Each structure stands twice: as C-alpha cells, then as structure tokens.
Amino acid sequence: MSKKSIPILLLIIFLFFSSNSISLAHSKEKPNLLSEAAILIDVKSGQILYDKNPKKQMYPASITKIVTGIMAIEEGNLNDFVSVSKETTEVHGTRVYLVENETVELKRLVQGLLINSGNDAGTAIAEYFSGSESGFAARMNDFVKAKIGIIDSNFTNPHGLFDENHYTTAYDMAMISQYAMKNDIFKKIVGTKELNWNGEGWQTTIYNHHRMLWDYEGVTGIKNGYVSQSGFTLVTSAERDGMELIAVTLNAPSSRYAYDDTAALLDYGFNNFSSKMLSTDKVYLDESKNRYKIETPMIVTIPKNEEISENIRGNSLILIGEDGSVIFEQELRKLADPSEKQETKQSSLNEVKTNEHDLWIWKILHFFNLCNFTRP
Structure with a gap:
C-alpha cells in the first residue's frame, strides 16, 4: 500500500464509523412528518x-x-x-x-x-x-x-x-x-x-x-x-x-x-419504547413511609435503555424519565399502617375482655337478686 493511499483509507474508515454513530445518536429523535x-x-x-x-x-x-x-x-x-x-x-x-x-x-x-x-x-x-x-x-x-x-x-x-x-x-x-x-x-x-x-x-x-x-x-x-x-x-x-x-x-x-x-x-x-407490567403485589412507600398499591395490574410504556425513577406525589405513582419528564402517572390506594392495625386489634381484644368482665358481674348480681326474691 502506498503512502498516498493511507490517508484515503483512513478517511473512508472515519466516514463509515461517523455515519453509523450519527444514525445511533438520532435514533431517539422524533420523526419529522409531512402529514398535517x-x-x-x-x-x-x-x-x-x-x-x-x-x-x-x-x-x-x-x-x-x-x-x-x-x-x-x-x-x-x-x-x-x-x-x-x-x-x-x-x-x-x-x-x-x-x-x-x-x-x-x-x-x-x-x-x-x-x-x-x-x-x-x-x-x-x-x-x-x-x-x-x-x-x-x-x-x-x-x-x-x-x-x-x-x-x-x-x-x-x-x-x-x-x-x-x-x-x-x-x-x-x-x-x-x-x-x-x-x-x-x-x-x-x-x-x-x-x-x-x-x-x-x-x-x-x-x-x-x-x-x-x-x-x-x-x-x-x-x-x-x-x-x-x-x-x-x-x-x-x-x-x-x-x-x-x-x-x-x-x-x-x-x-x-x-x-x-x-x-x-x-x-x-x-x-x-417497551412495555412494563405494574403489579398489584408491589408496595410503594412515600417519604413518610406511607404504603401504597395500585388497584389493578396495568401495562405502561417506557423508553428503552433509560433509568426510570419512581416517585410518590400525593397519592399517585409518578414515573420519570432521564430527562425529567413525567412518563406515567397513576393514582394509588393507600394501605393501612400495620401499627394502626395492631392497635386496633389490641383495642378489640381489650373490648372483648371488658365485655366478658361485665357479663360475669351481671351474672353474679342477677344470682343474688334471684336469691333475695325467693327468700321465704
């Protein structure tokens, strides 16, 4: 190969790879349409x-x-x-x-x-x-x-x-x-x-x-x-x-x-773009550790090869793309706090115990009343 042909070969290689890189770089650009x-x-x-x-x-x-x-x-x-x-x-x-x-x-x-x-x-x-x-x-x-x-x-x-x-x-x-x-x-x-x-x-x-x-x-x-x-x-x-x-x-x-x-x-x-299934099994937490779920399974469309972040805003799930744009928003169902459930359960048990205690007192008083009533 002559010295003169080397620069030409390098130029051809450069144009080949640069044209491919341009194609890849523009792969996410929105199409330019002639339709109104x-x-x-x-x-x-x-x-x-x-x-x-x-x-x-x-x-x-x-x-x-x-x-x-x-x-x-x-x-x-x-x-x-x-x-x-x-x-x-x-x-x-x-x-x-x-x-x-x-x-x-x-x-x-x-x-x-x-x-x-x-x-x-x-x-x-x-x-x-x-x-x-x-x-x-x-x-x-x-x-x-x-x-x-x-x-x-x-x-x-x-x-x-x-x-x-x-x-x-x-x-x-x-x-x-x-x-x-x-x-x-x-x-x-x-x-x-x-x-x-x-x-x-x-x-x-x-x-x-x-x-x-x-x-x-x-x-x-x-x-x-x-x-x-x-x-x-x-x-x-x-x-x-x-x-x-x-x-x-x-x-x-x-x-x-x-x-x-x-x-x-x-x-x-x-x-x-690709599809992603949101399951009803997943629990989402906000900054205050409140727990949420979606009501029914659903499919969302997300950009390919992007890191998608999930945020809870109010009572809604927000999916955010790498450019900061909102891709998807869905209202969620707030779940009961487990500690509140435990307190409610304990309160119910205490109420049952109280009711049982009151029942025994009533039975005892009722027994003595009967005794007084039947005395000769």
Missing part, C-alpha cells in the same frame, strides 16, 4: 408516544369506515341479508359494484367496506340499520360518544365522502381504532389481504387497499382514505415483541408520504 396531523399510541397502555396537531379537526375520508365497520359488527346480525337499494348503487367513489335488489350478507358488506373500501357497501349498511345515511350518521355520532368517549368528531355519512360537517381528529381516530381492534372479527377483516368476491355485479378477487399489510413487518390493518379535500389519510396497527401500536396520519400530500410517515412513526415506537 398525526398520532402514535400504544394500544395496551393507551399512552401517546408521539403527536402532531392531535386535536385539530380535519376531514377523514375513508377511514370513516372504521366506525361503520365496528358498529355493524357489534350492533347488527352478521348473518342477516341486506337488500340493495337503487340509491346504494348510485353512490360515488370506490365500490364493490352492488346491484339493485341484490341481497348480500351483512358480514360480506363489512368485508367489502373495510377490505375494498366500498362506498356502496357503506350505504347499504347505513340503510340496513337506519333507513338512510343521515339517520345512520346520527347513530354513528351517538356510538362514538357513548362507547368510546370522543367529543371532537362529527360524521354525516358512513363512507367518508366529503362533507364540510364531516370531520374528526387524529386523536379521535386513534381512540376509535383502539376500541375497534379489540373486536376479533373486526381485527380479522381489516387484516385480510385478499378475498374472493362473488357478487351479482362483480366477480373478482378484492385486495386490501392498505399496502403496509405487505410492506411493513407486523402490520395488522387498518384503513386508508383519500378525497381531495382531506388529502391522504391512513390508520395503521402493528404488533412486534409484545407491543401493539396504532399510528394515524391525516392530510399527507401523497399516498407515498402517508405510508412513509406511518413507517417512521412505527419505527420510532418499536425502536425506542
């Missing part, structure tokens, strides 16, 4: 791991069908047959090409709705439940408020075609999806990659419109969407190493950016 709004949650703990404009009201497009699908599964009889109306066949956008007067099993409509994003399937479901899209929309709003507790969304139709009064937020869609994915039937349908479709007007194989089912390890669903007013919307669930995450992106400038942003969110979650 986004959120990442851990399904099991419910903790928010990332958000961007999470409460901004925006147009959802076809991710609306998540609400329609879970409602149909929970509140309908999936074995029922639904008669297709003329109005259903005239709906715009993506369809499964239902034919007027065709009868289709409700479960089949839900599959067409969630796998192939059939707007006509959504209208047929709405008419099955409420007779009209507007009637069903009112039912949708009641459902998400009563069952899930969200307050910043308003739905005017079952499929997501544009209406200025049809809106949601990234946070609300994460909560809706978290709820829906607890249902095994829903989860199986949104995770179906392809399905044979044998309708009167269409015989084909339908393929799930959510391309990350093929392209990202661990993805289990859920739904994509697009209308020009909403941009590209995407809700995605994925599971790895015992963690289950849901990512929502709204108003991405293109389908590719929606998928790229979602992959960045999921990478961020899986690479930088």
Whole structure:
C-alpha cells in the first residue's frame, strides 16, 4: 500500500464509523412528518408516544369506515341479508359494484367496506340499520360518544365522502381504532389481504387497499382514505415483541408520504419504547413511609435503555424519565399502617375482655337478686 493511499483509507474508515454513530445518536429523535396531523399510541397502555396537531379537526375520508365497520359488527346480525337499494348503487367513489335488489350478507358488506373500501357497501349498511345515511350518521355520532368517549368528531355519512360537517381528529381516530381492534372479527377483516368476491355485479378477487399489510413487518390493518379535500389519510396497527401500536396520519400530500410517515412513526415506537407490567403485589412507600398499591395490574410504556425513577406525589405513582419528564402517572390506594392495625386489634381484644368482665358481674348480681326474691 502506498503512502498516498493511507490517508484515503483512513478517511473512508472515519466516514463509515461517523455515519453509523450519527444514525445511533438520532435514533431517539422524533420523526419529522409531512402529514398535517398525526398520532402514535400504544394500544395496551393507551399512552401517546408521539403527536402532531392531535386535536385539530380535519376531514377523514375513508377511514370513516372504521366506525361503520365496528358498529355493524357489534350492533347488527352478521348473518342477516341486506337488500340493495337503487340509491346504494348510485353512490360515488370506490365500490364493490352492488346491484339493485341484490341481497348480500351483512358480514360480506363489512368485508367489502373495510377490505375494498366500498362506498356502496357503506350505504347499504347505513340503510340496513337506519333507513338512510343521515339517520345512520346520527347513530354513528351517538356510538362514538357513548362507547368510546370522543367529543371532537362529527360524521354525516358512513363512507367518508366529503362533507364540510364531516370531520374528526387524529386523536379521535386513534381512540376509535383502539376500541375497534379489540373486536376479533373486526381485527380479522381489516387484516385480510385478499378475498374472493362473488357478487351479482362483480366477480373478482378484492385486495386490501392498505399496502403496509405487505410492506411493513407486523402490520395488522387498518384503513386508508383519500378525497381531495382531506388529502391522504391512513390508520395503521402493528404488533412486534409484545407491543401493539396504532399510528394515524391525516392530510399527507401523497399516498407515498402517508405510508412513509406511518413507517417512521412505527419505527420510532418499536425502536425506542417497551412495555412494563405494574403489579398489584408491589408496595410503594412515600417519604413518610406511607404504603401504597395500585388497584389493578396495568401495562405502561417506557423508553428503552433509560433509568426510570419512581416517585410518590400525593397519592399517585409518578414515573420519570432521564430527562425529567413525567412518563406515567397513576393514582394509588393507600394501605393501612400495620401499627394502626395492631392497635386496633389490641383495642378489640381489650373490648372483648371488658365485655366478658361485665357479663360475669351481671351474672353474679342477677344470682343474688334471684336469691333475695325467693327468700321465704
């Protein structure tokens, strides 16, 4: 090797290792997204791991069908047959090409709705439940408020075609999806990659419109969407190493950016966080040695490779990260002081002894009274 080539070799080695160290150094940085709004949650703990404009009201497009699908599964009889109306066949956008007067099993409509994003399937479901899209929309709003507790969304139709009064937020869609994915039937349908479709007007194989089912390890669903007013919307669930995450992106400038942003969110979650179980057996002590426990076992999400400190503040458990930020807070149940229990027990014993003593005195006095009463 010549002397001139040595500096070049050293430069190559330096660039190689420095580029790797830069990658590692930035591994915990939050993703820089092009979507206007986004959120990442851990399904099991419910903790928010990332958000961007999470409460901004925006147009959802076809991710609306998540609400329609879970409602149909929970509140309908999936074995029922639904008669297709003329109005259903005239709906715009993506369809499964239902034919007027065709009868289709409700479960089949839900599959067409969630796998192939059939707007006509959504209208047929709405008419099955409420007779009209507007009637069903009112039912949708009641459902998400009563069952899930969200307050910043308003739905005017079952499929997501544009209406200025049809809106949601990234946070609300994460909560809706978290709820829906607890249902095994829903989860199986949104995770179906392809399905044979044998309708009167269409015989084909339908393929799930959510391309990350093929392209990202661990993805289990859920739904994509697009209308020009909403941009590209995407809700995605994925599971790895015992963690289950849901990512929502709204108003991405293109389908590719929606998928790229979602992959960045999921990478961020899986690479930088892990799950921890809090047991009801563990006793927590505050500075005054008061004892506490949690009421029920629960899972919390914590940063990987960090020292997490536990503090008791008031009657709550606080988990604090290395940067001083509060990761988790949970109210605890205060336990009785063992010494107080002992005092109470001793007091009870003394009370029993006192009662026994008083009883004997009463018996003796009662005996003498009887003697006096019966004297001749």
